[in-house]
Amino acid sequence: MHDSIVQHFDEAATRAGGAPALVWRETRWSYWDLQTAIAGAAVGLRGRAPSRGARVALLVRNSPQYVALYYGALAAGLVAVPLNAQERASVLARQIEHCEAAILVGSTDHPEWPALSAAAATAGCTVLPIAPRDDASALEQFLRDLAGARAVNDEPPKAHELASIIYTSGTTGRPKGVMLSHGNLAANAAAIISYLGITSADRGLCVLPFHFSYGNSVLHSHLLAGAELVLEDNLAYPHLTVQRLQDDGITGFAGVPSTFALLLGRCNLREFNLVRLRYLTQAGGAMPRPLIERLRGELPKVDLYIMYGQTEATARLTYLPPAQLTNKLGSVGIAVPGVEIDVKLDGRSVPAGEIGEICARGASIMQGYWNDTTATHEVLRDGWLRTGDLGHRDEDGFLYIDGRSVDMIKVGAFRVSPQEIEEVVAAVPGVEEVCAAAMPDELLGQAVKVVVVRREGADLDERAVKAHCRRHLATYKVPKVVEFVSVMPRTSSGKIQRFKLV
Amino acid sequence: MADALHDQIRNFILENYLFTNDATALKLDDSLLGRGIVDSTGMLEIIFFIEEQLGVKVKDEEMIPDNLDSVSKIAAFVSSKRQAA
Numbered sequence: 001m002h003d004s005i006v007q008h009f010d011e012a013a014t015r016a017g018g019a020p021a022l023v024w025r026e027t028r029w030s031y032w033d034l035q036t037a038i039a040g041a042a043v044g045l046r047g048r049a050p051s052r053g054a055r056v057a058l059l060v061r062n063s064p065q066y067v068a069l070y071y072g073a074l075a076a077g078l079v080a081v082p083l084n085a086q087e088r089a090s091v092l093a094r095q096i097e098h099c100e101a102a103i104l105v106g107s108t109d110h111p112e113w114p115a116l117s118a119a120a121a122t123a124g125c126t127v128l129p130i131a132p133r134d135d136a137s138a139l140e141q142f143l144r145d146l147a148g149a150r151a152v153n154d155e156p157p158k159a160h161e162l163a164s165i166i167y168t169s170g171t172t173g174r175p176k177g178v179m180l181s182h183g184n185l186a187a188n189a190a191a192i193i194s195y196l197g198i199t200s201a202d203r204g205l206c207v208l209p210f211h212f213s214y215g216n217s218v219l220h221s222h223l224l225a226g227a228e229l230v231l232e233d234n235l236a237y238p239h240l241t242v243q244r245l246q247d248d249g250i251t252g253f254a255g256v257p258s259t260f261a262l263l264l265g266r267c268n269l270r271e272f273n274l275v276r277l278r279y280l281t282q283a284g285g286a287m288p289r290p291l292i293e294r295l296r297g298e299l300p301k302v303d304l305y306i307m308y309g310q311t312e313a314t315a316r317l318t319y320l321p322p323a324q325l326t327n328k329l330g331s332v333g334i335a336v337p338g339v340e341i342d343v344k345l346d347g348r349s350v351p352a353g354e355i356g357e358i359c360a361r362g363a364s365i366m367q368g369y370w371n372d373t374t375a376t377h378e379v380l381r382d383g384w385l386r387t388g389d390l391g392h393r394d395e396d397g398f399l400y401i402d403g404r405s406v407d408m409i410k411v412g413a414f415r416v417s418p419q420e421i422e423e424v425v426a427a428v429p430g431v432e433e434v435c436a437a438a439m440p441d442e443l444l445g446q447a448v449k450v451v452v453v454r455r456e457g458a459d460l461d462e463r464a465v466k467a468h469c470r471r472h473l474a475t476y477k478v479p480k481v482v483e484f485v486s487v488m489p490r491t492s493s494g495k496i497q498r499f500k501l502v
Numbered sequence: 503m504a505d506a507l508h509d510q511i512r513n514f515i516l517e518n519y520l521f522t523n524d525a526t527a528l529k530l531d532d533s534l535l536g537r538g539i540v541d542s543t544g545m546l547e548i549i550f551f552i553e554e555q556l557g558v559k560v561k562d563e564e565m566i567p568d569n570l571d572s573v574s575k576i577a578a579f580v581s582s583k584r585q586a587a
Contacts, residue, residue, distance in 0.1 A: 237567065239565050265546070475538065
């Protein structure tokens with residue numbers, strides 16, 4: 001049985017002591033600094049929370065302050081709800097309401113902060129603004145921001161207790177909160193540390209947002225191993241990111257397919273001295289084979305791990321050992337330690353070579369969806385998680401993904417529900433009917449396309465639809481293409497045929 | 503000071519990322535990333551715009567915030583490249 005992630009962190013931090021834990025811009029926090037900040041956050045949050053288990057929503061971009069708030073909430077027996085910093089306030093307000101968050105902590109410099117903090121205050125949430133700084137007084141300022149609360153002494157959290165809720169796109173477009181326990185987080189981090197061989201000698205570079213399960217797993221796997229993690233705000237300047245890989249002697253780097261497409265698109269990796277880089281990991285959707293080949297060609301001495309996972313499984317389900325990359329190209333590999341994978345059809349395992357639904361069980365599988373027993377029962381059955389992904393295994397037990405059994409658009413590595421897009425577009429004046437679908441995108445794999453039937457006499461153009469979406473949706477969800485048709489393609493039963501829209 | 507080059511850059515961003523022709527929606531010094539106007543893929547599209555529409559080749563090492571993170575920075579970068587050409 002895996003213990004609480006907080007306990008694992010404390011052990012790692014005590015061992016690491018003054019060694020660097022996090023580097024962000026001009027700030028460098030040692031494990032001691034981080035422990036101090038976490039202790040301050042735990043008191044500050046617990047003292048403001050009505051009870052143990054209360055939800056604490058975080059609208060904070062990747063920074064040492066985010067990490068201190070997240071771990072501080074967990075250490076205090078509270079539930080961290082990291083919000084997607086790319087989302088609009090209206091969507092985030094629904095999530096805060098859905099999980100009945102008691103506290104909202106956010107960066108005052110976030111563009112959605114004014115609207116979200118006002119909505120949260122109206123909903124009865126305690127609003128706590130922080131100002132993440134990146135100078136020498138950052139830790140001191142953080143502790144001042146969190147001060148003023150009375151200490152509450154609770155039992156340390158146990159493995160089965162709820163640690164975090166991560167909102168993900170559901171098929172219905174309504175909020176879907178994946179519930180992860182302390183044990184889930186600890187188990188998945190331990191599995192990742194084990195197969196990547198992360199030690200205190202490692203220094204990772206993270207460009208993935210922590211609210212995203214993959215970014216979340218990169219964070220935990222480094223902190224629990226006593227390693228150092230360098231935080232980069234974005235990938236908008238690929239050359240600077242690769243420069244950092246070189247100058248900081250980075251040993252591990254995690255990305256989604258578009259991360260590597262961006263890096264390879266603008267940089268010649270051979271021109272850099274990446275001698276300390278030990279491994280790359282890729283998850284978040286299938287990476288095109290030519291991209292894999294190019295990456296291996298430019299970095300022949302670096303291990304490339306192709307991986308597969310889901311937020312519902314904390315993060316990681318399978319990985320392809322780099323030694324198998326050539327003879328198993330196209331596979332997402334084998335189950336990570338502590339996870340069992342099966343391919344099922346109508347509840348029964350199918351033989352090698354046959355396609356079925358990928359199912360998983362083990363210590364990292366979520367507890368369910370927050371306050372949604374129907375959705376939970378749809379995916380958690382007989383102790384197995386039904387991933388909604390179709391796949392098959394070969395004779396050696398290696399897993400291959402063959403598609404998804406449910407409609408979902410995957411932009412970059414983010415799941416986007418067509419229904420969510422349709423609900424937003426349907427509210428545009430002049431829209432009679434709308435359908436959203438995935439369209440191929442060279443960089444992101446897929447992008448959102450919407451097909452619209454105009455109301456008779458309506459004066460509606462592509463820009464008006466996109467402008468409305470821009471106001472109500474995260475940037476990556478805004479349709480790349482808006483097409484107008486006179487009638488939607490339908491089946492004889494009246495169902496719209498999404499596949500005909502691409 | 504907004505000149506024709508500033509207007510051309512601002513109009514591209516307004517049209518493609520903010521979907522409006524209201525010039526007040528984007529100040530010349532607004533941070534494109536800080537305000538969430540573009541993300542990393544949007545920045546790549548801006549590079550293509552600079553190269554194809556403005557006729558200035560952007561070297562990898564020139565892809566830095568000082569050259570690209572606002573309308574005025576892009577305009578200054580493009581002007582200096584044109585003068586150097």
